[in-house]
Amino acid sequence: MNNVTKLVRALKSASVGAVEAGTPVHITFGEVISIHPLEITVDQRFSLDQDFLIVPEQLTPYQIMIEGQPIVIRRGLEVGDSLLLLRMQGGQKYVLLDKVVEA
Template sequence: MGMIEIMKKAGMEAVGAANPVNILFGEMISLDPLEVRIDQRFILTKEFLIIPESLTRYDVDLTHDHSCEPGVSGKALFKLVIREGLKQGDKLLLLRVQGGQQYVILDKVV
């Protein structure tokens, strides 16, 4: 690597250090494949996104046995949704990690 390339690299690293993160707004445009549009400028795919557990869907299958009379039993099975997770059309608040290669989805914007 020549002296000019070393100076360019050092300059880029200095700029990055002065501006370690950017806050951006985006919109979930697709879940499969995962795609987020940022400020109408570009689209991020799953390779560039970090999604916290708090924004993933979480549901639980519940079984309840309610016997009312001897010899008679009824079972109810249903899915209880604890967290909806991300959906198409959600407005998102994102952080761009230093270097711009990864984006953390902080939360939904309401």
């Protein structure tokens, strides 16, 4: 590998690092305003639909049947739920970390 190739690779690496540093991961709050389709208001400033959200299994509804009776294991998201969100690097997607409850 010659010196020019090494220099080009070093510049590419530095520029990628600079771009990533410009939009670091950010934690924010949101509120569920719709379930079907899923929509969340972020910091009372803007809304995100399901295309921009990553929902972990722990926030989805789950129930089982025992002797003909439905038993709710997880209720899932409901309108009005407060959420802790993680904006992924680049700001295009948000991960729903968990619900926020009062102590």
